[in-house]
Amino acid sequence: MHLCKYCQVDNTELSISLRANHTRWCKERPDRKEVDELHSLALIKSANNRWGVFKDYDVTCSVCKKLFSVNVREKLFDPNVTFHCSKSCANTKGGNALSIKNGSTGRSSYRARAFKMYGSKSCLICGFDKVVEIHHIDHDHDNNKWGNIVILCPNHHMMIHRSKYSEEVKSDIKRILGGWVC
Numbered sequence: 001m002h003l004c005k006y007c008q009v010d011n012t013e014l015s016i017s018l019r020a021n022h023t024r025w026c027k028e029r030p031d032r033k034e035v036d037e038l039h040s041l042a043l044i045k046s047a048n049n050r051w052g053v054f055k056d057y058d059v060t061c062s063v064c065k066k067l068f069s070v071n072v073r074e075k076l077f078d079p080n081v082t083f084h085c086s087k088s089c090a091n092t093k094g095g096n097a098l099s100i101k102n103g104s105t106g107r108s109s110y111r112a113r114a115f116k117m118y119g120s121k122s123c124l125i126c127g128f129d130k131v132v133e134i135h136h137i138d139h140d141h142d143n144n145k146w147g148n149i150v151i152l153c154p155n156h157h158m159m160i161h162r163s164k165y166s167e168e169v170k171s172d173i174k175r176i177l178g179g180w181v182c
């Protein structure tokens, strides 16, 4: 029997690492705010080191040819992708201002695409690189636009699929990718 010392929830069924994760991020922690701020700062610092800081880039909408700017981390910016200025110009499922047209689909191609985009085969959030999985933000495995595919370790991947931790992992991804994420 394992009860969280802060919220008393029964953690018996969780693996040791998920249990440790719960304790670390428990909403009932008296120092939760400071823990959150430290985590956020550490995450931003490591993302800055891995992919550079956010910069504005001028790009052209592939549909209406309008010039607009996108705010993307230096090493994640790829001028060769297809940009859309608006949802209506994207006009495809899951399209957003930064959406990129679908290329080929299939597991191997989106894995390769993700590794190429992020320049490493490691978890976006924690950097773990021994076993990694690809997660689709909108859960649509045919939507392989940049910003919809993220690399996660099994732990963070499991967390994003659990309603209890999902928002927490998504907000970490937003801190790392900014507006780039779908």
Ligand SMILES: [Zn+2]
Residues within 6 Å of the ligand: 004, 005, 006, 007, 008, 009, 022, 023, 026, 027, 028
């Ligand atoms: Zn707790």
Ligand SMILES: [Zn+2]
Residues within 6 Å of the ligand: 061, 062, 063, 064, 065, 066, 084, 085, 086, 089
């Ligand atoms: Zn447009």
Ligand SMILES: [Zn+2]
Residues within 6 Å of the ligand: 123, 124, 125, 126, 127, 128, 152, 153, 154, 155, 156
């Ligand atoms: Zn991870």
Ligand SMILES: [Zn+2]
Residues within 6 Å of the ligand: 134, 135, 136, 157, 161
């Ligand atoms: Zn997933």
